[in-house]
Amino acid sequence: MLEIIGLLIKIGLVVGITQGAVAYLILVERKIAAFAQDRIGPNRVGPLGLLQPIVDGVKMFLKEDVTPSYVNKPIFILAPFLSIIAAMIGFAVIPFGPVGPNNPSLAMGPVQFQIAPGIDIGLLYIFAVGSLSVYGVILAGYASNNKYSFLGGLRSSAQLISYEIPMGMSILGMILLVGSLDLNAVVEWQNRHVWGILAQPLGFLIFLICAFAETNRLPFDLPESEQELVGGFHTEYSSMKFGMFFLGEYLHVITVSYLVVILFLGGWDLPFVPLGEQSGWLFTLVKMGVLLAKVLLMIVFVMWIRWTLPRFRYDRLMELAWKRMIPLAIANTIVTATVLQLLRG
């Protein structure tokens, strides 16, 4: 019983905090967009524009929800839900802090900073549900019954079959090194040895590029393409249905940023600071903060890239994925496997 209550509290916390975080990420994105263009950005609502996300949210809810007469209604309504749910359930296996029997404990035993602790297929699960969100985009494009939306959905599927393969392969090297699909094991390995970015630089690069494609962020926001597809898959969506796509995209950015940090940037490990062996509330919270700070930096980097690189043409993305990244990822896996085997003797 206590366990279930604890679980529900954890789920509530994660959902609540990430939703709030998304609102403020939109403000951060707008601020960075403004700074990159030598502007100031939103600064009128509240001090430094800090109340802007709330006003934006209210606006989103109060807008008229238009459903055009020519859409395929059930799918049209299903698509945004699919997109947001797929983005949200990924959080189930993400460790927000240390997980293990040595954690500081409350009434129901040691507190695990993960909704589903001890899942040994965490990575596999994230990859599976992460790809699901593409269905939201494809179905939205299909159900809108609009040529631009349809093209957006089509591009999204073309994008999916291109980046998913190198993405899955790029982490094979890391998995070989760690010998586990458990995200905590990955962090612990990096704690004991080196960060993934040093052990697997090529894998990191490929994974990073694919992460941008996975989240539909520039330079790979092909399904959206404001300029040539007038918003792409969400052209026909308004009010909170549009908001849900937005939310889904940002949640996805958070998930992927956590994944990059956990897989390749050492998780809650700080170089030259022996945090790894420590436990207790203070150190646990410090580790959580370190992880959070790294994730925030990663998100800022994602936004920074958005204002630096132009959008890829979608055949160029497929070329990049199929002709460049897949061979590189395969080579990376083979070299890692060979070296590991030779080292083990």
Added chain:
Amino acid sequence: MRSDDPALKRMTPPKLTMFEQSYLPQILGGLAVTGRHIVKAALGDGAVTMQYPEVQHQPSPNYRGVHRLNKDDQGRVKCVACMLCATACPVHCIDIVGATAPAAWTDREKYCQSFVIDELRCIYCGMCEEACPVDAIELTGFYDISGLSREEMIFDKTKLLSVFDLTQEAEPMKSGVVPPESSNRTMEFVTTPTTGPVIERQQLV
């Protein structure tokens, strides 16, 4: 020029090294550029934004904003109802009703009884200002006008004269005032002894 012309110079793009072909150096360079802008705008005064209602934009001296009807030194409207501005106006937004000037006004035969400009129809081309022989109508740097109805935006004589009162401090009449010595073009213009208006201008000085 034919494609096998010997004068044709063939250029070959420089060979990219393996590293350059990955485009990573270019991407890093781009990140440096945007990063510089972000840091500059976030920390210092890199942003070019003007906080509008608090900080007012100062238009350039030759900005063409709302019109004004100039007054002479006795506070009378300078307009002599010659209709040149209304004729020059490409969109016909000026409507003048002329009348015989009072007997006390010895310098002119007519004056404008009513002078109406439709500020919504006006395209702010400045032709009226150029056409005016007595420099009665001028375009000011006043730009933030707004109204709740179309009728409100049709400016009559009183309103146009009040624009003069409002702006004469900041923008003295382009004539009737000794031009600044630094401005060579206007000096030349004033000293050229040609037609009536110029002489009148000197008299006013």
